[in-house]
Amino acid sequence: MKIHKERIDIESKTQIEFLDVTDKVQDVIDRSGIREGQVLVYVPHTTMGVAVNHNESMLLQDFMRVLYKIVPVDDQYSHDLFELRREAGSSDGRSNGHSHCKAILLGNSETLPVEKGKVFLTDRQSIFAVEFDGSRKRDIIVQVIGI
Amino acid sequence: MKIHKERIDIESKTQIEFLDVTDKVQDVIDRSGIREGQVLVYVPHTTMGVAVNHNESMLLQDFMRVLYKIVPVDDQYSHDLFELRREAGSSDGRSNGHSHCKAILLGNSETLPVEKGKVFLTDRQSIFAVEFDGSRKRDIIVQVIGI
Amino acid sequence: MKIHKERIDIESKTQIEFLDVTDKVQDVIDRSGIREGQVLVYVPHTTMGVAVNHNESMLLQDFMRVLYKIVPVDDQYSHDLFELRREAGSSDGRSNGHSHCKAILLGNSETLPVEKGKVFLTDRQSIFAVEFDGSRKRDIIVQVIGI
Numbered sequence: 001m002k003i004h005k006e007r008i009d010i011e012s013k014t015q016i017e018f019l020d021v022t023d024k025v026q027d028v029i030d031r032s033g034i035r036e037g038q039v040l041v042y043v044p045h046t047t048m049g050v051a052v053n054h055n056e057s058m059l060l061q062d063f064m065r066v067l068y069k070i071v072p073v074d075d076q077y078s079h080d081l082f083e084l085r086r087e088a089g090s091s092d093g094r095s096n097g098h099s100h101c102k103a104i105l106l107g108n109s110e111t112l113p114v115e116k117g118k119v120f121l122t123d124r125q126s127i128f129a130v131e132f133d134g135s136r137k138r139d140i141i142v143q144v145i146g147i
Numbered sequence: 148m149k150i151h152k153e154r155i156d157i158e159s160k161t162q163i164e165f166l167d168v169t170d171k172v173q174d175v176i177d178r179s180g181i182r183e184g185q186v187l188v189y190v191p192h193t194t195m196g197v198a199v200n201h202n203e204s205m206l207l208q209d210f211m212r213v214l215y216k217i218v219p220v221d222d223q224y225s226h227d228l229f230e231l232r233r234e235a236g237s238s239d240g241r242s243n244g245h246s247h248c249k250a251i252l253l254g255n256s257e258t259l260p261v262e263k264g265k266v267f268l269t270d271r272q273s274i275f276a277v278e279f280d281g282s283r284k285r286d287i288i289v290q291v292i293g294i
Numbered sequence: 295m296k297i298h299k300e301r302i303d304i305e306s307k308t309q310i311e312f313l314d315v316t317d318k319v320q321d322v323i324d325r326s327g328i329r330e331g332q333v334l335v336y337v338p339h340t341t342m343g344v345a346v347n348h349n350e351s352m353l354l355q356d357f358m359r360v361l362y363k364i365v366p367v368d369d370q371y372s373h374d375l376f377e378l379r380r381e382a383g384s385s386d387g388r389s390n391g392h393s394h395c396k397a398i399l400l401g402n403s404e405t406l407p408v409e410k411g412k413v414f415l416t417d418r419q420s421i422f423a424v425e426f427d428g429s430r431k432r433d434i435i436v437q438v439i440g441i
Contacts, residue, residue, distance in 0.1 A: 078352035
C-alpha cells in the first residue's frame with residue numbers, strides 16, 4: 001500500500017470558473033505508480049469546491065446560473081462586513097460571502113476509484129476544481145492511496 | 148491492507164429515484180473480507196448522486212420536492228440545446244440539464260467507515276444511489292479499503 | 295499502513311449549529327501516530343452534515359440563512375407527518391423534515407489529507423460538524439488511514 005501526494009497549481013481567469021483538472025489528476029496517478037486504489041482531490045480553500053461532471057460549456061453555464069440563483073451575489077452577506085473591517089489591517093479582505101456559501105454546497109473534496117492506473121471516469125465525466133472567488137492562482141491537493 | 152472493488156447493477160423505474168443500495172454495499176464488504184476500514188460508494192455518471200439518510204418514503208418525497216424547487220425541471224437549461232444538437236448524431240441526447248444540476252449538489256461519492264465487517268450506519272441511515280435521469284439501468288462502484 | 299478510528303462526543307446548544315471540531319480531529323490524528331495519509335470525518339446521523347470552511351461568526355450566520363432560504367423551516371414536509379404518527383409509540387419523533395433536507399445538501403462526510411501528522415488545512419479553514427436538529431448530544435466518527 002502506497003501513498004502519494006502532490007500540490008497542483010491552477011489559475012482562474014474569472015470570478016466563478018469550473019477548472020477541468022482531470023488530466024492533472026491523472027498525471028499525479030501516473031507519477032504515483034499506483035494501479036488500484038483511490039484518488040482524493042481536495043481544495044484547501046474556503047471559496048472553492050470540487051465537482052465531477054460533464055465538461056460541456058453550456059452545462060457549465062447552467063451550473064453557474066443555478067448556484068447564483070441559490071446564492072445571489074447581490075444579497076447581503078454578514079461576512080462581507082467582517083471582511084470590510086479587516087481590510088484596514090489585511091490585504092486580502094474581499095466581499096466574498098456568497099463565494100463561501102456556494103463553496104459549502106459543493107464540498108471541498110471528491111474521492112474517486114483508481115483502476116489499472118487510471119482514475120475511474122466514464123466518457124462524459126471530468127473532475128473540476130471550482131473557483132468561486134477568482135480570478136487568482138491557487139493550489140489544490142491530489143492524493144493517491146493504493147497498490 | 149487490502150483493496151476490493153466491485154461494480155453493482157441498479158435499475159430505476161422513474162425519472163428521479165432514491166435507490167437504497169445499503170444491502171448491496173454490505174454484500175461487497177462481506178465478500179471483501181475486510182473488517183476495519185472504509186467503503187467508498189461512487190457513481191461514475193453525470194446525472195446521479197450519492198446520499199446517506201433515512202429511507203422513509205415521505206422523507207424521500209421531501210428530498211425530491213426540495214431538489215426540484217432548487218432546480219426546477221421547467222427552467223431553461225442551456226445544456227438541453229447542446230443535447231438537442233447532438234441528437235442527430237447521437238442516440239443518448241436527453242433534455243437533462245436539470246438532472247446534471249441536481250447531481251452536482253449531492254456529489255458523486257460518499258465514504259463511510261467499516262467496523263467489525265459492517266458499514267458504519269445507525270438504525271435510520273441508508274445509503275442511496277440517487278438517479279436524476281431515469282428510468283434506466285446503471286452501474287455504481289463500491290470499493291473497500293482496510294484490514 | 296495503519297487505521298485508527300475514534301468516536302468523538304459533541305453537543306449543540308441550538309437547533310442549527312456549526313460545531314468546530316478541528317482540534318478534536320487533530321487530537322485523533324495525534325493519538326493515531328499517523329504522519330501521512332487521510333482523515334475521514336463522518337457523522338452517523340440523518341440530520342447532521344460535515345463542512346470545511348472559515349470559522350467566522352458572521353459567515354456562519356450567512357451559511358444558516360442560505361440553508362434556511364433553500365429549505366425553509368415553515369414549509370410543509372411530508373416526513374413531519376410520519377414522525378407525528380410515530381410519536382405515539384416512539385420517544386424521538388421530531389418535526390425535522392427540514393433538518394434532513396439541509397443535511398443531504400452538505401453530505402455526511404469529508405476526507406482531508408494528513409501531512410507530517412497534521413490535518414491539511416490553511417489558516418482560514420476549520421472542520422465543522424453541522425447540527426440541523428439540536429440542541430442535543432451526538433457522536434461523530436474520525437478515522438485516520440496512513441503511515
